[in-house]
Amino acid sequence: MLARIAAESGLSVIAGADHNTTASVVALMAAGQRYGVRVISGVEIDSAFNGKLWHTLVYGADPQAPALLALCAAVFSRNAEDAQRLVATLPSDGFALHSLDTAGRIPNVADVAIALARDNLLPGRIGGEDDETAGMRYLLQQRPGSYNPVTVDEIIGVAHALGGLTMLAHPGRSKGVYAIPAHEDDIAALAAVGLDGIEVFYPTHSSAQQQFLLALAARYGLLISGGSDSHHPHQPLARIPIADISLTKRLLP
Numbered sequence: 001m002l003a004r005i006a007a008e009s010g011l012s013v014i015a016g017a018d019h020n021t022t023a024s025v026v027a028l029m030a031a032g033q034r035y036g037v038r039v040i041s042g043v044e045i046d047s048a049f050n051g052k053l054w055h056t057l058v059y060g061a062d063p064q065a066p067a068l069l070a071l072c073a074a075v076f077s078r079n080a081e082d083a084q085r086l087v088a089t090l091p092s093d094g095f096a097l098h099s100l101d102t103a104g105r106i107p108n109v110a111d112v113a114i115a116l117a118r119d120n121l122l123p124g125r126i127g128g129e130d131d132e133t134a135g136m137r138y139l140l141q142q143r144p145g146s147y148n149p150v151t152v153d154e155i156i157g158v159a160h161a162l163g164g165l166t167m168l169a170h171p172g173r174s175k176g177v178y179a180i181p182a183h184e185d186d187i188a189a190l191a192a193v194g195l196d197g198i199e200v201f202y203p204t205h206s207s208a209q210q211q212f213l214l215a216l217a218a219r220y221g222l223l224i225s226g227g228s229d230s231h232h233p234h235q236p237l238a239r240i241p242i243a244d245i246s247l248t249k250r251l252l253p
Contacts, residue, residue, distance in 0.1 A: 001233060003031035003039065009237055013248060015059060015227070017042030020075045022063035040251055043068070044169055046075050049152040050189060051141045052180050054168060056155045057199065057225070060251045061164030071158050075150050079108050082147050086112045086139070089146075095120050109147050113139055113177075133177040156194040165196040165250060167225045172209035173202065184216060191220040197247055201226025201240050223247045 006014045016028040016039055025041045032039035041063045047056045061068050087107065090097060100107060100115035113135030116122070122138045129137070139147045152166075159166045168190060171182035187198065200213040201224075217224050225247040228238035242248055 002028060003035045003037050005233060006032075006037045006237060007035035009239070011037060011237060011239065013038040013040065013242060013252070014237070015040040015042045017044045017057055017059070017227075019044050019055075020046060020072050022068065022072065025063035038252065040248075043072065045072065045155055046149060047152045047155055048140065048147075048149040049193075050186065051144075052186070053136065053140070053149070053177050054152060054182075055170065055179075056152050057167040057169050058155060058159045058164050059167065059225075059247065061159055061162040065162050067158050068162060068164075071150060071155065078148055078150065080106055083107050083109045083112050086116075086146060090116065109139070109149075110136065130176065136177040152190060152195065153193045156196075160194065165223065165247065166194070167197045167199055167223065167247065168195060169199050169227070170202045170205070170229065171198050172205045172213060187216045187222075188220060191222060195222065197223030197225055199227055200224045201238065201244065203228060203238065223250060 002016070014032070014037055016025050018024055020043070022041070022043050029039045029041065040059050041061065042057055042059045043063070045056050045058065047054050058068070083106070086109065087097065087100070095116060096119040097112070097115045099118050100111060110132055114131045116138065117125070117131040117135035122134055124142065125134045156166050168182065170179060171187070173179040174181050198213055198217055200210055200217065205213070214224070216222070223246045224244065226238060226240040226245055228236065230237055
């Protein structure tokens with residue numbers, strides 16, 4: 001359906017990047033051929049770097065490469081292992097987890113973070129933070145090593161070994177713990193470990209944010225990408241001139 005809608009919308013190139021899985025990419029690429037739309041393989045991976053959580057996009061890698069599949073699997077396995085460890089250790093350290101509901105499923109780190117913030121007065125909590133953001137930030141920054149997600153530099157290493165490129169998704173978005181707006185220091189540090197580019201064009205990025213990100217891309221030699229972050233057929237697909245997306249010049253023959 002995505003390839004058909006893209007073709008009907010007049011798009012010539014799209015990327016498929018589900019969260020932490022490449023399961024649908026091969027089928028999307030085949031559908032793209034039927035509808036005359038170029039499909040760039042991709043995946044959007046939950047990741048961490050310097051005490052913050054980010055979404056890292058991998059484009060152009062073989063979606064069935066064992067190393068990439070292992071990286072995606074590690075997102076879930078590490079999360080489950082860390083959640084179980086936190087459930088066992090936080091109470092012994094004096095933290096209550098009364099609101100943690102483990103009935104029927106294994107809790108993940110986000111579940112633990114929400115209960116941690118809801119049931120305790122966390123030191124350093126910022127006013128206005130929702131429970132997930134406050135709890136996750138506490139785990140990442142005040143209890144280093146308690147949550148060990150896949151890191152951006154790990155993703156970069158796997159992607160580059162497979163001939164792929166890495167982009168920081170929606171760096172200007174502000175939506176909870178996974179979308180702390182990136183500062184220049186964040187972008188500089190990520191560029192230093194090999195990040196290839198940043199997603200400049202995004203539905204909620206303002207014109208000022210786009211100009212800021214374009215300036216950072218030029219300063220640190222980063223590629224530029226754009227996306228619609230469309231998760232459902234009713235969400236529109238972005239129409240961005242291909243000339244504005246330097247990523248495609250690296251990926252398309």
